[in-house]
Amino acid sequence: VKDEVEAWTPARVVGKLDDGRVHVQVGKRKEDREIPAEDVGNPISSLASLNNPVADMVKMIEVDEASIMHNIRQRFMVDDIYTNIGTILVSVNPFKWIDRLYSREYVDQFMSLQAGDEA
Structure with missing residues (x-):
């Protein structure tokens, strides 16, 4: 709603x-x-879509404004500020420093990836 x-x-x-x-x-x-x-928004066909946020929203079961916002909000609450829609990156400003995002290991994890690859 x-x-x-x-x-x-x-x-x-x-x-x-x-x-x-x-x-x-x-x-x-x-x-x-x-x-x-x-x-009232669209009905949700699966509670799993509410409880399991996805890193790539192309893989979402429900795709509408409400489910996209809910997915981004859930990821934001656990400091996952980067979310993809296929090859498009969605970034939410955390308004705080998140140490793991700037570690050498984390950066290296993404250096060899191609568009569409999962980390």
Whole structure:
């Protein structure tokens, strides 16, 4: 569902109300909300797609704005600030220093890769 803070956040549709709004439970805390039906995104066919962020979003099961944002957010939360869409690199500014990203070993890992290779 659309979210003022997160842009999109996972939720479960619990029911539809007579006035056209939708009753949803948001996130792991299952916070109850009643929202306009147009604020509900596409249904998720597999919970695995929510719980297993991917490094290359070409391999995602669900591909829409909400699932892309969720994947990038999950990776960001564990300091994986680089994500690919095929040969396109998506980088999110971590606003902090991440030691492992600047180690010699990490840099060497990518020196011999070709476009489309996985690290």
